[in-house]
Amino acid sequence: MSNDYKRLNKDDAVVLLVDHQTGLISLVQDFSPNEFKNNVLALGDLAKFFGLPTILTTSFEQGPNGPLVPELKELFPDAPYIARPGQINAWDNEDFVKAIKATGRKQLIIAGVVTDVCVAFPTLSAIAEGYEVFVVTDASGTFNETVQQAAWARMSAAGAQLMNWFSVACELHRDWRNDIEGLGNLLSQRIPNYRNLMNSYAALK
Amino acid sequence: MSNDYKRLNKDDAVVLLVDHQTGLISLVQDFSPNEFKNNVLALGDLAKFFGLPTILTTSFEQGPNGPLVPELKELFPDAPYIARPGQINAWDNEDFVKAIKATGRKQLIIAGVVTDVCVAFPTLSAIAEGYEVFVVTDASGTFNETVQQAAWARMSAAGAQLMNWFSVACELHRDWRNDIEGLGNLLSQRIPNYRNLMNSYAALK
Amino acid sequence: MSNDYKRLNKDDAVVLLVDHQTGLISLVQDFSPNEFKNNVLALGDLAKFFGLPTILTTSFEQGPNGPLVPELKELFPDAPYIARPGQINAWDNEDFVKAIKATGRKQLIIAGVVTDVCVAFPTLSAIAEGYEVFVVTDASGTFNETVQQAAWARMSAAGAQLMNWFSVACELHRDWRNDIEGLGNLLSQRIPNYRNLMNSYAALK
């Protein structure tokens, strides 16, 4: 294992959103519904903010799994959208992998439902093919914390970087001066205590 | 103690929002910031939806406590707004009590920061004066769960009804047929799993 | 408050199952899904075992709330089944109250989804009308433990008896000798550690 810092680079990263469907999300209990929704939308916001290519994929939207949550659809109307006909591991779907390869990027930022399957499987497949994978742990949900911890351990042992949406945003941004207002706005929408700091400040300055 | 069901009535209820200020909220740790924000705004939404008279009060907005959170200001631009000059218990402020009395209503729905002081004190004062008080426990925050539990016990022992924003909304609404779409909309904005149910349903019907 | 022990009597008790619907249950997060399912079905089992009149009610089964869970439908094919047209508090529905009155019984065993609304409201209404109400806390679910605790406090303060399905079964049964095998069977199906004790015993005796 080399000591190189696997550092997110906004010119080399692509975002993969896997199976954030209205039915499947009812299986998630390692986050409260509000926390989870906020984290997923924050990841959507940052993908948009940094202009990262984003790929959506779903599994059986016509059945009980339900459609992709409308907020993500609206956020990425033009993103590649792969409705998998049956493959559980999105990496087994050629169109999904092709869409990634078409971006020419080697850093995968991934989140999904459920963590132990829809996130873990493509993460392990992608690492095996030489990609750097950054798992957004707080935008990925599953049945309970025991399952969460086992899935994290499996992915981390295989070389995945465990991150959270906020650290992804900060690692991509690098320097506040690249867009102070833009990043501030993003954080203000998704981190209420940060918003409060900004409002306290605004009232005084 | 009579056995009468103290039941919220939208024609007899008034909402009191006490000290939801940008600085003070940073003291709250018995809810995650996102949960708390969502609950407070849900309470604001329902006050609006049911057209309940709503009274805002704050403590030292010019200092470290910070201004009232802007979302509440915007939601209730014309509500009585009592910036208390120093009274910790809002009930000690004549203008606050006058504003309540002006509504002619006897049911107080109260929430605030912090639970053990800004909520508990006026709750206890109002009960002593014969009001029925409904504490919105999940829109009221404090330092930690130990303090929360002690404050709840004190208020409950004095006769306060411990509720949550969702049960307040439902007890006020009484019957879905009074406005199916309106209530559905309110819930959809604040309860992600309910929104998911609605979106799953919409995709299928 | 009299000191009389409010004790369940199988000749005076009726079971009310409120809104255990496939959609609404996805809102429940104060129990794991498996625990909750097991508890609800255990309550169904015991109602059947003791031959208690049982009343089912639901809210908007055609919409996102979903149908009553099929297991309950199958367990009580002939039970009064009140599909409420809109009343949130089942007690506001005349047919529901009539069905209870038709049993001539004064002890209500109630469970439902969600605790703070579908259980708490009829509980408070029934107590106000002189019924003894026994809330089956572990067959009633809601959004999270904070809401659960507030709802329990409200109902307990109003005089409801907080119970669990196992204590309901035992208080109704009174004496093992009334049906040793029957009760043993019930417990074996729903309490894995009790089943293990029975199987260890069977292997040795």
Next chain:
Amino acid sequence: MSNDYKRLNKDDAVVLLVDHQTGLISLVQDFSPNEFKNNVLALGDLAKFFGLPTILTTSFEQGPNGPLVPELKELFPDAPYIARPGQINAWDNEDFVKAIKATGRKQLIIAGVVTDVCVAFPTLSAIAEGYEVFVVTDASGTFNETVQQAAWARMSAAGAQLMNWFSVACELHRDWRNDIEGLGNLLSQRIPNYRNLMNSYAALK
């Protein structure tokens, strides 16, 4: 409700140990097995230390419930021992109630397995007959913390005093000078941190 302090008096108290059987204890999960064993034996120790009349009762020792734990049998070889033929609520067993009445005492210190049934039922029955009941919460176990909390609430609402073995010991002892070494010894056996304090002290004095 009178304001009188219901205070344990070693000349008026009797200890009731209900169904601490080797099989039933495997159902207990609201305490770790070591904590629970230590608490039950501490209660046994203190009953012995204060010379309190103690009554043992069990339910179906020959079946899966298993025999009374041997440590309690050895501690109280001459205590009334009521093997109930079927009554779930020990108070429904005449011999059990007679054994209590034979002591002429009106304060009942009770613990057992499981809290919501074997403790709660006789507690509620005894209060209804005018006894003062002191529940030893940490020597009484049940399925999980949710069930524990509901059972505590039911008993507390009916007038039971919720205590723990240590406060029972201290309320009975009243004054260390009644037997400094005796109480010290008791605490040292059951509270490791207290034993450590004593050993640190012994090393220095």
Next chain:
Amino acid sequence: MSNDYKRLNKDDAVVLLVDHQTGLISLVQDFSPNEFKNNVLALGDLAKFFGLPTILTTSFEQGPNGPLVPELKELFPDAPYIARPGQINAWDNEDFVKAIKATGRKQLIIAGVVTDVCVAFPTLSAIAEGYEVFVVTDASGTFNETVQQAAWARMSAAGAQLMNWFSVACELHRDWRNDIEGLGNLLSQRIPNYRNLMNSYAALK
């Protein structure tokens, strides 16, 4: 039970600090050591700040229980100091009760170690004699949360007010204008997030 708000009045309140000794505190595990120390010292600070008569009592300081924590000794060098020769319930010690009566006050603010004994017993005794008792729950510690909850329930059921040091301070102070800087200083020393708010503010104004 009257509906009167039992409200702390700084002219009628006395503070009782029971057995905060260096050895006994090692038994406390329902708070982390730092939280507990901070809460106890905050209570000391506020007693000083409001000039409340304060009474110290200890149990066997020469033995393993250890001396009163030096910080409290230094804070109240002239306070009545009752080293109890053996009574576990401080109320059984005549000098302790005399010291309280000498103040002529009827509101007792009490904290100590351990909650279920050193706090609960004098609380129950004092209520029985007509005092209003305010338990400072977060400056009172015991073995674990189960014991804490049982002790709180026992005291609350007997009429004690469950509070925390912060709500005690605020209820005594009534109005910030009585001493803005004084109270601000007190809070700043003991509530790091409040201190941070003040420092952020100071940097900007």
Next chain:
Amino acid sequence: MSNDYKRLNKDDAVVLLVDHQTGLISLVQDFSPNEFKNNVLALGDLAKFFGLPTILTTSFEQGPNGPLVPELKELFPDAPYIARPGQINAWDNEDFVKAIKATGRKQLIIAGVVTDVCVAFPTLSAIAEGYEVFVVTDASGTFNETVQQAAWARMSAAGAQLMNWFSVACELHRDWRNDIEGLGNLLSQRIPNYRNLMNSYAALK
């Protein structure tokens, strides 16, 4: 360490169920009894569904450890069944290892009671002999979460894959189209929220 994705293959996997005995299971406290039973049976179901060779082993069934839980016996009536005469590590039993080798498979899916011994020891032995080992963490139980975490860390550090029964099922199935109804049925039996989604869907389509 190679980067190869150790991916379950239903043609190369064998399931090992170690010591799920009626007595030993009473030691498990890192899962609630209902969760644990459901997880173990789900693992049994999936082994059956995928037609995986399955090997059962037990330790001293005639003594206090108790017999294998009957449900597993019934599920695998013809499976190799190794009643170990004394070896704690099943890998030390020649018949057990022979049974594995007879399958010609190199991927071991293992679960058992208790995790730190009956699962960890054969896992470590098998890895040392070149097998790929997949630990089904949620069908393996032990004394408490501290022991669980240490055991997981030991196995993960040695190269075991930490999984849960659901991810095992999904990794084996690969593509829903291999048997949509079969997998759906399996999930519906063991994941109540998934069953609810399916029932909501069935009611609407």
Next chain:
Amino acid sequence: MSNDYKRLNKDDAVVLLVDHQTGLISLVQDFSPNEFKNNVLALGDLAKFFGLPTILTTSFEQGPNGPLVPELKELFPDAPYIARPGQINAWDNEDFVKAIKATGRKQLIIAGVVTDVCVAFPTLSAIAEGYEVFVVTDASGTFNETVQQAAWARMSAAGAQLMNWFSVACELHRDWRNDIEGLGNLLSQRIPNYRNLMNSYAALK
């Protein structure tokens, strides 16, 4: 990293008990006092049972750290006993290392107070010198769970095996037939639920 299973061998293992002193143990809060005492004594029992050379060491017994807990002194009256004059890392004390080397053994089973220092430092030193180190996590205590988790991660990353006393006993024993009664007795003393199984069994066979 080789794939060899680092397996405890009773002919190559030595037990190191570091700083289990009466004062220092009052710092431990990641286990309840009863759990911790039981675990430490269980480790002592097993060292005795397997006849493992055992080495005791302490730090400043004359001061506030207090003497070694008497139970360990009595269990190992003839063990090498190194009272370190000041070295925090026991490995920096020549006598301690000499005592280990004198045993000629290469597997170190270590436990102590506090985990992050008294256990972690000699663990890391010993690994660096080529020893195999087995940390008994549940007989090692520290300030809180956050510190525990960081210390475990540091030691595991360096190659230490994280174990618990029960898995240590089982890995050393290898086969029940080596001494069925002896091991049964050991477990019965320290695992109440196992003792219950044995007593249930004894009552029936």
Next chain:
Amino acid sequence: MSNDYKRLNKDDAVVLLVDHQTGLISLVQDFSPNEFKNNVLALGDLAKFFGLPTILTTSFEQGPNGPLVPELKELFPDAPYIARPGQINAWDNEDFVKAIKATGRKQLIIAGVVTDVCVAFPTLSAIAEGYEVFVVTDASGTFNETVQQAAWARMSAAGAQLMNWFSVACELHRDWRNDIEGLGNLLSQRIPNYRNLMNSYAALK
């Protein structure tokens, strides 16, 4: 990976305090405010005590992030103080790295707010450049425990040593005899239970 023990050496270590600012700290919820303040100041104390070069850095002190907490400013009035103009990763700031290089030291002790960004990023950068990095986990705070655990896993996988302030102090000190009183004093200020031990001891010796 070599087996060398990465051991702190007070002649080769430098302390980095990153963004402990009055505003940012209000984002921290994985520690209670009092615990966190105590841990951060303890780290400051030990840096001072061991005379370690210490480097302070902040991000946008003029805005909502707020100024560095005054206690740290006062503790290190002459330390290099790098107010970063925008770089999120302090390692991207040349002055910061220069200040480190100017010390000639290769062991970095780092803490900051928030863990997943302000600590993790420079940690990963420094390891990539060959430094040994020791993360003071309990003086580094972030949004919640899920984020904390992911950030720890990422840093640990990259080779960082996860420590706590107490183990840092002990590893640097090596031998109590280097300054018994000095270290004792440090611990007494920040570990209340240790202070209690010292005071108990002082009272007796």
